[in-house]
Amino acid sequence: MPSSEQPKTYSISDLAKEFDITTRTIRFYEDKGxxxxxxxxxxxxxxxxxxxTLKLILRGKRLGLSLEESRDIIGMYSPGQSNEEQLKTLIDRIRGRKETLQQQLHDIEVMMLDLQESEQRCxxxxxxxxxxGD
Structure with a gap:
């Protein structure tokens, strides 16, 4: 008997359950193309x-990438190629995100010191x- 195995497919609810997101979220990504x-x-x-693609979108979201940035990076992928440009772009975006987070962390530390000093003065x-006052 010849094997005419169909490639695995998924329903919207399968993916929503697997990635612990709502079907509405998946439809949103569809609406955004x-x-x-x-x-x-x-x-x-x-x-x-x-x-x-959905897995990569969600990973990009966890890394703090915008949907547009994720779209650009995912769109650079070429099966069977080195994908050097894609990887370098991703590294640049990761480094930019890290710089932003480092600045935010510094800003929070400064604000915490200011709050502690203000509380102490009060x-x-x-x-x-x-x-x-305690």
Whole structure:
């Protein structure tokens, strides 16, 4: 008996469950042109490539990339090629994100010091008035 094995496909609910996201989120990515499943009537049929794209979109989101940045990077992929440009672009985006986060961390540390100093001054002023602020 010849094997006419069909490639694995996924429903929208399969992917939503696997990645712990809502079907609405997946439809949002479709509306943005990031995913384009086949349709059989009203049913969406996702391929393994669609699943991989969704996985990359979600990874980009976790890294703090915008959807546009994720789209650009995913669009650079060429099967069977070195994908050097894609990898270098991703590294640049990662480095930029790290720089932004380092600056935000510094800003938070400075703000925490300012808040601690302000709180201490207020407590000192209350003590001078004979009132406990703690």
């Amino acid at each position: 990031l995913l384009a499943p086949e349709r059989r009537g009203q049913t969406r049929i996702y391929t393994p490539a669609d699943r991989t 407590n000192d002023a209350l003590r001078e008035l004979g009132v406990s």
